[in-house]
Amino acid sequence: MEELNRRNLLRAGGAAGTVGALSLATAANAWSWSPTGSVVGSGTGADPRWVWDDEADPVVAGLISRGETAKVNALLATWKKNNQPLPDGLPKDLHDFIEKARQLPSWYDQAKIDDGFKLTHDRGQYIILLYILASGMISTAIPREARSVYWSKGGADLKDRIAKTTKLGYWIQQPNNYKPDGEMIVTTVKTRLVHAAVRHLLPQSPMWKAGASEQIPISQADILVTWHSLPTNVMQKLAAWKIKIPASQSAGFLHTWQVTAHMLGVKDEYIPATWDQANAQSKQVLDPILAATPEGIKLADELVRLGAELDGSIITRPFLNAMTRYTLGDKICDMMKIPRDFVWDSFVKAAFPAYLAFREAALPLPLAPQGYYLFDTLTREAINLFLGEGKPIIIDIPDINRPS
Numbered sequence: 001m002e003e004l005n006r007r008n009l010l011r012a013g014g015a016a017g018t019v020g021a022l023s024l025a026t027a028a029n030a031w032s033w034s035p036t037g038s039v040v041g042s043g044t045g046a047d048p049r050w051v052w053d054d055e056a057d058p059v060v061a062g063l064i065s066r067g068e069t070a071k072v073n074a075l076l077a078t079w080k081k082n083n084q085p086l087p088d089g090l091p092k093d094l095h096d097f098i099e100k101a102r103q104l105p106s107w108y109d110q111a112k113i114d115d116g117f118k119l120t121h122d123r124g125q126y127i128i129l130l131y132i133l134a135s136g137m138i139s140t141a142i143p144r145e146a147r148s149v150y151w152s153k154g155g156a157d158l159k160d161r162i163a164k165t166t167k168l169g170y171w172i173q174q175p176n177n178y179k180p181d182g183e184m185i186v187t188t189v190k191t192r193l194v195h196a197a198v199r200h201l202l203p204q205s206p207m208w209k210a211g212a213s214e215q216i217p218i219s220q221a222d223i224l225v226t227w228h229s230l231p232t233n234v235m236q237k238l239a240a241w242k243i244k245i246p247a248s249q250s251a252g253f254l255h256t257w258q259v260t261a262h263m264l265g266v267k268d269e270y271i272p273a274t275w276d277q278a279n280a281q282s283k284q285v286l287d288p289i290l291a292a293t294p295e296g297i298k299l300a301d302e303l304v305r306l307g308a309e310l311d312g313s314i315i316t317r318p319f320l321n322a323m324t325r326y327t328l329g330d331k332i333c334d335m336m337k338i339p340r341d342f343v344w345d346s347f348v349k350a351a352f353p354a355y356l357a358f359r360e361a362a363l364p365l366p367l368a369p370q371g372y373y374l375f376d377t378l379t380r381e382a383i384n385l386f387l388g389e390g391k392p393i394i395i396d397i398p399d400i401n402r403p404s
């Protein structure tokens with residue numbers, strides 16, 4: 001295993017940090033989640049904190065070193081639909097990588113994806129709310145993610161950065177997400193390329209190095225942590241809110257995110273097969289690492305500020321603070337310095353369960369699911385329009401870090 005780790009480190013361009021990284025691995029808690037709980041039921045059991053993306057990383061490092069990023073971004077901007085052929089003129093290694101990376105896994109099941117969409121259709125409002133308040137905010141309390149986001153290129157323009165992330169959030173909720181006319185395959189493959197670029201670039205940033213406890217960012221374990229902040233966290237909150245979800249929809253939602261993890265380059269042996277396995281893995285990788293960092297606190301403040309900008313009214317920010325506190329709980333909110341407001345906190349505590357009960361009670365009414373879906377679609381479009389400032393949102397491979 002040591003040899004494997006050393007090879008991966010070198011491949012990802014982190015030769016200078018190898019010795020330090022390995023000693024950190026030994027010091028940290030051992031990885032004990034078994035690959036028998038994964039979608040493929042077997043694997044090497046290698047600790048994912050020391051595994052990155054050995055297919056994407058050398059290709060993207062090569063692009064950046066050869067100064068080809070701008071040319072490649074211009075070409076890839078035209079690649080939008082899942083079934084669209086790649087544009088001519090891409091470097092051969094990149095072309096070959098994408099052709100392989102765009103293939104769906106052998107265990108992809110369209111019927112399950114359709115079941116997952118039913119959850120979005122009927123309860124999209126809660127899911128959007130949870131992606132923004134629970135997943136978005138918790139990501140600021142994940143130290144490695146907060147530091148990476150803050151010190152990478154996109155950290156200097158958080159609105160643009162969130163708009164690009166929202167593109168994935170938008171497409172995963174579409175009924176044709178992974179179908180030929182959808183855009184989720186393109187979005188995840190481009191994200192995989194962005195992550196590979198970050199692995200190459202961030203170790204060159206003096207600022208990131210100064211605060212970081214790792215030599216190469218975005219390991220497979222880091223991606224799992226963020227993954228759990230999304231579907232696992234959302235499912236846990238829906239359960240806490242006592243929303244009764246049909247088993248097929250719950251399994252479908254999980255499947256959609258399993259496919260997404262695979263498309264982002266997570267090895268199948270790390271992708272949990274069931275919610276029980278996901279909860280167990282989350283307990284091991286996400287729960288113990290939540291902590292405040294100066295970068296995370298700044299990002300959390302910026303997130304709430306951006307949310308408040310969304311409708312421009314003066315009540316939004318305290319309301320958003322209170323909703324975040326209600327959703328995430330006092331421990332994380334105090335850690336991230338989300339202000340308390342007795343009036344708003346009490347209002348949300350009393351009113352939100354009533355709102356949930358009303359919505360749930362009305363769901364069986366004839367037009368309710370369609371009506372809710374239309375409303376949710378409008379919300380999604382409005383968020384995209386605001387974040388993208390009316391421009392198309394395109395995910396580009398970065399070739400610099402945050403300038404200062």
Ligand code: HEM
Pocket residue numbers: 144145146148149150152153154155160161162164165166168191194195198217218219222223224226227230264395396398
């Ligand atoms: C970029 C999604 C995990 C750090 C992106 C983008 C998306 C995305 C859609 C493209 C947006 C853009 O270009 O700004 C995800 C998802 C993840 C995940 C769905 C897991 C399920 C992580 C983790 C880290 C990370 C674990 C760090 C520890 C970054 C950074 C960028 C980025 C730094 C932006 C680079 C830049 O602005 O130059 N991610 N990500 N991501 N991601 Fe992730």
